Amino acid sequence: MSWTVALPMYNVSPRLRDGYEAFAAALLLQAGLDSETMLVRDVPLPGYWKHPGLLLSQTCGYPYVTALRDDVTLLATPCYDVPGCNGSDYRSALVVREDSGIATLADARGRVAAVNEGHSNSGMNLLRHAVAPLARDGRFFGAVDWSGSHAASVAMVRAGAADIAAIDCVTWAYLCEERPADVAGLAVLGYSAATPGLPLVAGADLPAASVERLRTALLAPDAALLATLAPLRVRAFEYRGDEAYDRIAQLEDEARALGYPLLA
Structure with a gap:
């Protein structure tokens, strides 16, 4: 074979x-x-x-x-x-624009989330878990836009097309090292639960x-x-x-x- x-x-x-x-x-x-x-x-x-x-x-x-x-x-x-990894566990970095006015996760209520894929643990599942305690009647975000990749989610947040994204912390570290211009003006609001x-x-x-x-x-x-x-x-x-x-x-x-x- x-x-x-x-x-x-x-x-x-x-x-x-x-x-x-x-x-x-x-x-x-x-x-x-x-x-x-x-x-x-x-x-x-x-x-x-x-x-x-x-x-x-x-x-x-x-x-x-x-x-x-x-x-x-x-x-x-x-x-x-x-950052965000502990042994073989990892987390998602919750990424926002520095000037977004989002200082806590609750501040993202009604905003637009960029998500890479529906089958992503870091982009979807960990973000869902993070905001679930804040949701009301099954909703938290004003809209959820599917980007196709973590890098595309980052680009959407930076351009103002979205307000927050959960980015695999390894991808985030790689982007910061390899493509610093792509993350300029962005900040990590916090980290998700670990898996x-x-x-x-x-x-x-x-x-x-x-x-x-x-x-x-x-x-x-x-x-x-x-x-x-x-x-x-x-x-x-x-x-x-x-x-x-x-x-x-x-x-x-x-x-x-x-x-x-x-x-x-």
Whole structure:
């Protein structure tokens, strides 16, 4: 079988795209899985994560707990060295314009939220959980506009087309480093609740022995693999099982219990 690898989640700049591809190459080499493997870009999400022949990818935790448990295997979760992360847990940065007049989350009532995707934990689920205690009759925002990506949400807030967005704190840190002009005039109002971060996963077709080789390499990287981590601000990897990712569904349930099942 011909295998494919795609790491599309954090490619906000050519440097980071190349860095994640270098990481993937070093990982496959250490695991002895570098033959008959093709690196692919611009994959259609979320469908790609169920693609036959998937060897390695990184997914969002929300689609994992809602749709992917039977189609991928958890390998390990990165521990990023950025504000908002604690070990392999991460949060969303709640981003507003510095001159928006929004000093607390309650001040965002009736304003416009920019959200990347409906299946995003960081952009949708964590924002829904954050505002659920403030919602009235199932509503909090004046409007919710779907942007298609975290970077597009940031652009909407900066341009005044939206007033607030929940941005994966790793993406936010990357944007601040790689594209500082894109975040000028913006501020972090606060952070969401924490959940396990975006896991690396293997496809359903990958043999168990190969899955174990990948996980072993991630948890005990050799010198070549270690050298690819620092440019990505990854300190290490931790194995997080299904019980850890159930935290994402728990936050969804908490919002529903408060009468706020949909971001609105």
